[in-house]
Amino acid sequence: MGNADNYGYPSMMNNNNGENTGIHRVEIPPPQPFFKSLKNTVKETLFPDDPLKQFKNQKPLRKFILGVQYFFPIFEWGSRYNFGFFKADLIAGITIASLAIPQGISYAKLGNLPPILGLYSSFIPPLVYALMGSSRDLAVGTVAVGSLLMASMLGAEVNPTENPTLYLHLAFTATFFTGLFELALGFFRLGFIVDFLSHATIVGFMGGAATVVILQQLKGILGLEHFTHATDVVSVLRSVFSQTHAWRWESAVLGFCFLFYLMLAKFLSQKRPKLFWVSAMAPLTSVILGTILVYITHAEKHGVAVIGELKKGINPPSIMDLSFGSKYMTTAIKTGIVTGVIALAEGIAVGRSFAMFKNYHIDGNKEMIAFGMMNIVGSCTSCYLTTGPFSRSAVNFNAGCKTAVSNIVMALAVMVTLLLLTPLFHFTPLVVLSSIIIAAMLGLIDYNAAIHLWHVDKFDFLVCMSAYIGVVFGNIEIGLVMAVGLSLLRVLLSVARPRTLVLGNIPNSMIYRNVEQYPNTNNVPGVLILDIGAPIFFTNSSYLRERISRWIDDEEDKLKSSGETTLQYVILDMGAVGNIDTSGISMFEEVKKNLDRRDLKLVLANPGAEVMKKLNKSKFIETLGQEWMFLTVGEAVEACNFMLHSCKPISSEDGSQKWSNNV
């Protein structure tokens, strides 16, 4: 780069081989029109995955077809569908149906809703998802945590036993708002909001919710009739142990037997992945066995509660039941949004995980639109909150599903059940459903993940634990708010308190690195090198000003006590400063003034494009002098050394600075 200005360091422009290396100029990027840079920023913020890429340079008709395929991926993969796929999807679909029926009934009970809603919700929503979803492995259905969350949030306003119709209508309305919220997030490409639930939050939250759900099952297992509406561990245990006289041993024995069977089946499947169907079929087998047992022994007359009458026929419309004018509207909206976030977090994470395994791409925002439509249509057809539950999707994946057709097969199997088989569930004991829920929930308490968090990142462990403890001892919302709050606090702190590190020279090189990470680095006499670790915004500019001045004080104290050379140059490595605002620029101006007063020279190394643009516009480059900006810390140190020793080559005791020859 022969055209670099030489700023008066003549000997530095050529190394001993006569080669032109030396100082490189820091460039100010070419100016960009305001609207172009605005467009780029918006695009990078809302469309980082460039979803319209495929529409570029296409004819109108082709664009229309691509558009239809974009919103209804079934038209895209449908044309490639073949009989081999169908065979696989058929098996997978029947397998997940056998899981969906008992789980659906159980979770509806958990949500204090009529059991039949669990079956309705496994019929229409999977069909909608099959049309619009882009995951090939996701199996649609209701989820335990979502059901419980709905029960706890709606139950705080309306008592489901005293006022079941109002409660049911509120559940539909909440589901409608869940759908609307998901649709809006997807449509306005705000899917990143779901990212604010960190991995640690989800581990803690899911574990806590599973614990709460298991505790709730004590009602079914012990055959209790009265039970607390609270979900925290203290209330539940008090409720259970205050009525030991009402415990029914028949129910408990049955429950523990089925739980043992389900756990055994699960254990077997985990040991031998090929036997996945043992675990997948176990719930249905339990239901059949339990039902036959009750039917034969008439245990329903001896304290074993049963499901009772289930209405025959497919989903009745419920669009007229959406109660928009009711005074519980805000509760419905709040419930809809909170359950929507939780449902999305699970559904998106599940879809993404399986897509990773099979190496295809999932567009999170498109998935949200599919989830949203699925819940909106569901809320009009007597379904409640659905998403892509992990357990069911894992069974689907293991059963070898190829496309979303497995969801269609499941929906058809559920339809047949609704039309013909509902009377068979009359004698199904509730305790079996409780066992099924407990077996499913035990898998969600991921203590290994919590231990891993403790080892890797203590703060994430704290977030995880606060979510768990908040959910178990407070309630679900408290746990969620605590965990999200803590996670955000950490992010804000990382912005408000960016790291500043002292850099030293790695022997025999021009490389400068953090002296704590690389203890064998050497100081450069008379030069303090600081690495600024974050964009400089108003949130951290005061802190950085204070911190830089403290580093300088410390360095001067150290030099004074050791009697070495005095400090002359302060080099700021700006490599990690991606952006700066006007508060940040004022900070630089103040630091410059402060250094001038102390007879120190401020030097900047490697300022980035955005920073150079703004330093230039604010005339700070003129104040500083462009000759005090360098492309690398190495070059900055060289220039400082050159000025310090006025042209004399440097060699410290250990020969660590080679200068010029070593560029």
Place this chain on the structure above:
Amino acid sequence: MGNADNYGYPSMMNNNNGENTGIHRVEIPPPQPFFKSLKNTVKETLFPDDPLKQFKNQKPLRKFILGVQYFFPIFEWGSRYNFGFFKADLIAGITIASLAIPQGISYAKLGNLPPILGLYSSFIPPLVYALMGSSRDLAVGTVAVGSLLMASMLGAEVNPTENPTLYLHLAFTATFFTGLFELALGFFRLGFIVDFLSHATIVGFMGGAATVVILQQLKGILGLEHFTHATDVVSVLRSVFSQTHAWRWESAVLGFCFLFYLMLAKFLSQKRPKLFWVSAMAPLTSVILGTILVYITHAEKHGVAVIGELKKGINPPSIMDLSFGSKYMTTAIKTGIVTGVIALAEGIAVGRSFAMFKNYHIDGNKEMIAFGMMNIVGSCTSCYLTTGPFSRSAVNFNAGCKTAVSNIVMALAVMVTLLLLTPLFHFTPLVVLSSIIIAAMLGLIDYNAAIHLWHVDKFDFLVCMSAYIGVVFGNIEIGLVMAVGLSLLRVLLSVARPRTLVLGNIPNSMIYRNVEQYPNTNNVPGVLILDIGAPIFFTNSSYLRERISRWIDDEEDKLKSSGETTLQYVILDMGAVGNIDTSGISMFEEVKKNLDRRDLKLVLANPGAEVMKKLNKSKFIETLGQEWMFLTVGEAVEACNFMLHSCKPISSEDGSQKWSNNV
């Protein structure tokens, strides 16, 4: 560094001169005990300025003395005080008293409080600040914006004309909470909360508030009796123009004359800084002239409203007036906190600016404790919200003050006024006070700063304008919330959407930089180099995964269309990644899997200490292979090239890669 493992690149370990340079190992920092690192983090977060440094290694008595001096700096500088200082402080103190008296009365009127409160507030609080404050230039007093904010927030609940006693007691209570809040912020070292008001927010907010205050003065200038309680421009103008019949020309003429005189004095002082006293004395001169004029002409009988009776005597105690049990308690607390933040922002900024000029240090948290005590004591002695107003402090500075003794002189001058001179203000026309306020406020509308923001940073301009428009067309709180919300959104976006940049090789060097900023860089064939620009947290890990895969897609498309070599290596420059959480580590694991499937090799360059620690604990280093981590991008590219060309030295068409010889 001869002990670096050579990882099977034998020829790279020595350059042509037989010197040992080559590959440097990325080091994992030595493990730190959990509690030590926790302590460091807390210290860095809450005590970045190391306030206890001076207490280290001192005897107990000395520690006690230092402690007293810490909280009461007067004991520190008091011993060095001399007659020369006193002469300067006397002149400065009398000058600011001449400004404080009319301003105090004006601002108290603005806050719908009895005018005498303005004098009370210039007596006790300055004395408290002189004991505890560490600024030498700050002059304590009430502020226009704070007074207006208090009037608007308290006035929304209690009508000051209908219920003046309750309103007054609420004002004292709010002031008490302001003090408590400031004290708590300082004591718990949470002063950084004030930093969340960015420079742009303050410019816009102050400009908007000044506009609103000026509009309010139309009441006084036009001699109107009825006036709207709203502060927005639409309501005020409607109120003014709906009663044109009530305008009093006598009042208006008087007002504009004095305004002209005040502006002229200000203009003169700006042109010749030595004549600062002309501007400083102008308000008092106006008051004296106006009072004499009214007294002689009996203008008070011709539509020129006057102050009227002012109570003689110093501050009565008001501690019994603090109404903690009242139902307006929450209003008082809210008002106290909001006005506290605004008052602190102004006071701290003013103190810091003048300390910068004179090169001494101010501890923000200590200042907050002083402000807090000043307001708590003030609220018990009939004072309302005080801080360090810019205009008064600037006059103090220009008058040559040396220490906080100038505040004591001012307080004594005000005391004399309170004891002896209050009857003289009986005939002071209100219109003169309006003129004084307008003249002071015009200086706060800093349109040059807004233009500067537009040039340097469009987003900051947006923040500034939203604060201005929010305050002028909505109300003060709306403007504040909008501006703070927008500023925070930007910070969160910078965390949620970090920049990722493609790096290229700067010719004839081992340096790799952003290809957009340095258009003359060269691509390295077969290698994609990405710079990740922020700590990797849950907020951005999904985005980064998508973005990295999009960069790879784009690069592969480009290479495919140009028919060059295929992509083989993806180097991530981690220099700017200061920290990582478990979501970030999962992201790396997914990226690694994704690249493995595409037959690409992931290479990390320059991971920092925190990142190395966590990658190590999570075993990601083992998954990746430590030999794929390099100290610099240059070394990473060398190693990739070495593998690509199996030991053959590289020279592209333009000879840009020299390799090995050039390290």
